[in-house]
Amino acid sequence: MLALSDTCTAAITGRGGLCACLNATLLGRLRAVAGDVRLEAGEVLFAAGSPADALYGVRHGAVMLCSWVGQERRQILSFHFSGDMVGFAAGPNHHATAIALGRASLCRIPEAEMDQDGALRGHVMGIVQRNLAQSLDMQVRLGRMSAAERVRALLVELHGRLGGGHELHLPMRIAEMADYLGLRPETVSREMSALRHDGIVGVFSPDGMLPILRPEAL
Amino acid sequence: MLALSDTCTAAITGRGGLCACLNATLLGRLRAVAGDVRLEAGEVLFAAGSPADALYGVRHGAVMLCSWVGQERRQILSFHFSGDMVGFAAGPNHHATAIALGRASLCRIPEAEMDQDGALRGHVMGIVQRNLAQSLDMQVRLGRMSAAERVRALLVELHGRLGGGHELHLPMRIAEMADYLGLRPETVSREMSALRHDGIVGVFSPDGMLPILRPEAL
DNA sequence: CGATACATTGAGGAGGGTCAATCCGGGTGG
DNA sequence: CCACCCGGATTGACCCTCCTCAATGTATCG
Numbered sequence: 010m011l012a013l014s015d016t017c018t019a020a021i022t023g024r025g026g027l028c029a030c031l032n033a034t035l036l037g038r039l040r041a042v043a044g045d046v047r048l049e050a051g052e053v054l055f056a057a058g059s060p061a062d063a064l065y066g067v068r069h070g071a072v073m074l075c076s077w078v079g080q081e082r083r084q085i086l087s088f089h090f091s092g093d094m095v096g097f098a099a100g101p102n103h104h105a106t107a108i109a110l111g112r113a114s115l116c117r118i119p120e121a122e123m124d125q126d127g128a129l130r131g132h133v134m135g136i137v138q139r140n141l142a143q144s145l146d147m148q149v150r151l152g153r154m155s156a157a158e159r160v161r162a163l164l165v166e167l168h169g170r171l172g173g174g175h176e177l178h179l180p181m182r183i184a185e186m187a188d189y190l191g192l193r194p195e196t197v198s199r200e201m202s203a204l205r206h207d208g209i210v211g212v213f214s215p216d217g218m219l220p221i222l223r224p225e226a227l
Numbered sequence: 228m229l230a231l232s233d234t235c236t237a238a239i240t241g242r243g244g245l246c247a248c249l250n251a252t253l254l255g256r257l258r259a260v261a262g263d264v265r266l267e268a269g270e271v272l273f274a275a276g277s278p279a280d281a282l283y284g285v286r287h288g289a290v291m292l293c294s295w296v297g298q299e300r301r302q303i304l305s306f307h308f309s310g311d312m313v314g315f316a317a318g319p320n321h322h323a324t325a326i327a328l329g330r331a332s333l334c335r336i337p338e339a340e341m342d343q344d345g346a347l348r349g350h351v352m353g354i355v356q357r358n359l360a361q362s363l364d365m366q367v368r369l370g371r372m373s374a375a376e377r378v379r380a381l382l383v384e385l386h387g388r389l390g391g392g393h394e395l396h397l398p399m400r401i402a403e404m405a406d407y408l409g410l411r412p413e414t415v416s417r418e419m420s421a422l423r424h425d426g427i428v429g430v431f432s433p434d435g436m437l438p439i440l441r442p443e444a445l
Numbered sequence: 446c447g448a449t450a451c452a453t454t455g456a457g458g459a460g461g462g463t464c465a466a467t468c469c470g471g472g473t474g475g
Numbered sequence: 476c477c478a479c480c481c482g483g484a485t486t487g488a489c490c491c492t493c494c495t496c497a498a499t500g501t502a503t504c505g
Contacts, residue, residue: 104363130352152409189370196493215501411461412483412484413464419484
């Protein structure tokens with residue numbers, strides 16, 4: 010259980026994950042040191058302030074990175090799905106809290122492993138840069154887009170990251186979408202209703218399924 | 228002019244800049260390959276879509292990273308002052324435009340140089356991670372803070388980054404602060420007036436000087 | 446079948462956007 | 476030396492988007 014499972018390799022190899030493009034030697038080294046983490050919905054992977062001593066690769070499920078202003082106002086900084094990495098920190102400690110959105114399994118790569126391998130570092134560098142680009146995108150949405158535009162942008166993003174098609178399985182609730190988009194749940198719900206009335210999406214079923222009737226209209 | 232000047236070294240060594248903590252050998256190598264860029268106010272360092280083939284270190288002056296929604300709505304993603312680095316991109320091309328806020332001078336380090344040195348790469352990695360943390364902070368501000376809180380947060384940030392004291396030299400106009408904070412210039416001006424009425428700051432003179440009367444009250 | 450959790454919808458209010466007038470300092474030209 | 480102008484900051488009045496609060500609907504679970 011301490012080695013990267015085959016399913017992990019399959020999952021993490023896709024879409025620019027950590028293990029993609031690594032040669033057999035490196036992959037073997039990683040398998041040898043990677044730990045295994047399993048979380049239930051709502052469980053904390055790491056908390057803000059805790060030591061940042063490992064990177065995590067999402068095998069199955071989804072994880073979100075959260076930050077709080079006071080005790081009440083939550084901002085979700087990012088969603089991480091199968092194949093994504095979480096756990097980067099600028100300093101010795103995490104500045105945000107990572108929480109599982111549903112049942113999730115991840116592999117854990119100790120920080121120390123990074124220091125020993127140049128190719129690995131370079132690879133991780135690319136991932137961090139993509140995370141940065143993603144965060145800058147969010148700055149634009151939060152700073153300059155209307156509620157309707159933000160909801161559409163989220164659906165476009167998730168449609169792309171979760172593999173397109175005419176049905177989208179959203180692993181989060183309306184409340185999480187709202188806290189990601191800097192809106193209230195009621196506002197997100199209203200915008201979703203508007204998209205439904207325009208025939209762009211279908212009904213958002215409680216199990217997270219959202220039919221995308223006209224993907225191009227998003 | 229193609230070597231890092233002493234003033235550059237002095238500037239970039241501070242506060243986690245690129246050259247800080249590099250040993251003499253590395254610093255020498257960098258001096259040998261670093262180019263020199265001088266910009267007037269409003270000039271473009273690089274544009275969105277142009278090839279990302281170099282990193283830049285700000286010697287003097289200030290640079291901002293901008294993104295546009297349509298042709299009208301501008302979002303300023305970050306400000307970069309003396310000692311900061313700009314130019315990271317997730318792909319082969321820039322996703323945003325870098326513009327000088329006033330007269331600025333920078334050193335230019337070709338991308339190719341990165342690939343040849345592990346220590347250099349590791350150093351740059353730390354800088355990218357700090358940029359990411361900064362961007363995530365902005366997500367929180369833009370998503371969950373009121374206009375008053377955003378303006379105060381900006382002043383706290385600039386007060387810290389521009390070297391504290393009881394007077395702050397802001398290299399940008401109200402319009403740029405607004406586009407950074409996701410607000411309108413009128414709103415920023417109103418909040419600054421409120422801070423002035425509360426005796427926390429003084430009058431914002433046209434040359435960019437802002438007295439900070441009670442730094443602790445921010 | 447009630448209880449709970451969440452989505453949805455409605456009504457009303459507030460924060461910040463929009464538009465416009467005024468102010469203010471600096472540069473220019475007579 | 477002064478009048479004029481120009482760009483940007485400031486302030487006011489009004490309005491709109493989104494928030495707030497509350498009621499209702501709906502699916503899941505004990």
